[in-house]
Amino acid sequence: MLLRLLCTVLSMKTAEQFCVGEHVTAQASGGHLILDLSSEGEEECPG
Numbered sequence: 303m304l305l306r307l308l309c310t311v312l313s314m315k316t317a318e319q320f321c322v323g324e325h326v327t328a329q330a331s332g333g334h335l336i337l338d339l340s341s342e343g344e345e346e347c348p349g
Contacts, residue, residue, distance in 0.1 A: 303340075307335045
C-alpha cells in the first residue's frame with residue numbers, strides 16, 4: 303500500500319522512525335512524503 307501525505311502532515315524525520323527494513327519505506331517527492339507499506343504473503347481479507 304502506498305500513502306502520499308503532505309510533508310506538513312508527517313515529516314521525513316518522524317516517518318523514518320517507523321521504517322522497518324523493506325516492509326515500511328519512506329521517500330520525499332516534491333512537497334509530499336510517500337510511505338510504502340508491504341507485507342510478506344498474500345493473505346486475503348475476511349469478508
